[in-house]
Amino acid sequence: MSTKQSANFRNISLVDFIALIFLVVFSMAILPSFLRQPINPSPRSEARQYIASINKGQQAYYYENGEFSNNIPDLGLGIELETRNYSYKIKEINSKNAIATATNKHNLPYYYQRRYLPFFGKRLPFYRRIHLPKIHLKSYSGIVYLKDGTTQTMICETDEPSLTAPDNFQSFDQCPLGSSAL
Numbered sequence: 001m002s003t004k005q006s007a008n009f010r011n012i013s014l015v016d017f018i019a020l021i022f023l024v025v026f027s028m029a030i031l032p033s034f035l036r037q038p039i040n041p042s043p044r045s046e047a048r049q050y051i052a053s054i055n056k057g058q059q060a061y062y063y064e065n066g067e068f069s070n071n072i073p074d075l076g077l078g079i080e081l082e083t084r085n086y087s088y089k090i091k092e093i094n095s096k097n098a099i100a101t102a103t104n105k106h107n108l109p110y111y112y113q114r115r116y117l118p119f120f121g122k123r124l125p126f127y128r129r130i131h132l133p134k135i136h137l138k139s140y141s142g143i144v145y146l147k148d149g150t151t152q153t154m155i156c157e158t159d160e161p162s163l164t165a166p167d168n169f170q171s172f173d174q175c176p177l178g179s180s181a182l
Contacts, residue, residue, distance in 0.1 A: 044137065047086050047102040048155065048182065051142035053077050054088070054100040055153040058144040062151055068098035068144065085137055091167045097145040101165035104137040136161040141179070145172040155182045 057075030058068055069075055070093045081088050085105060092099045138158045144151055156166050156175035166179035175181050 046083065047137075047140045048157075050079055050083075050086070050088055051100055051102050051140050051155050052153075053079060054090070055142045055144050055155070058098050058100070059151045059153065062144070067095065068093050070098075072100075086139075091141070091165070097143055097169075097172060099167050099169065100142045100144075101167055102140040103165045104139045104161065104163050106137060106163075138162060139165040141165045141167050141176075143169055143172060147172070156180065157182055 054072060054075065054077065057072075057077045061067075061069045061075055070090055072079065072081060072088060072090060079088070082105075086102045087105055088100065088102050090098060091101045138160070139162045140155060140157050142153065142155045144153050146152075152172070154173065154175070156179040158164075158166055158179045160178070162178075166176040168176045170176065
């Protein structure tokens with residue numbers, strides 16, 4: 001039986017063996033870079049989740065304190081006020097409602113990156129202009145309001161990509177003009 005197995009092993013050609021070695025080396029070099037890449041959610045889903053979290057935090061804060069908070073860190077959510085794509089803030093607050101906004105920060109199609117001397121890491125007094133891919137992000141707003149003694153929430157998204165969040169609510173249960181409810 002062992003002679004039969006060794007006979008099958010000897011039937012592998014040199015080209016097959018080289019191709020197998022190349023495939024193994026190639027996969028060992030490429031696979032770790034794919035495994036190390038972070039999984040980034042889409043920027044739009046990030047903004048929706050943050051606004052929904054702020055709305056829930058406002059509801060909890062209202063039940064504990066009898067008023068809405070005007071400060072996101074007071075809600076105890078642990079979210080950042082500035083991310084790569086959005087700026088978050090509580091825009092308006094009164095005894096009946098609180099409005100939180102997620103404003104798109106991509107107003108420039110480029111940014112500047114410092115130049116470094118290769119292999120030494122020394123900074124040079126030059127900058128390189130890096131063009132950003134076209135990111136068409138919409139802005140979002142969330143409102144928490146009182147209705148019949150209970151808090152209700154709603155999230156609105158601008159209909160078109162925008163650098164301003166829809167925050168001029170005329171009615172608690174309708175999104176401002178130029179935006180729609182999620």
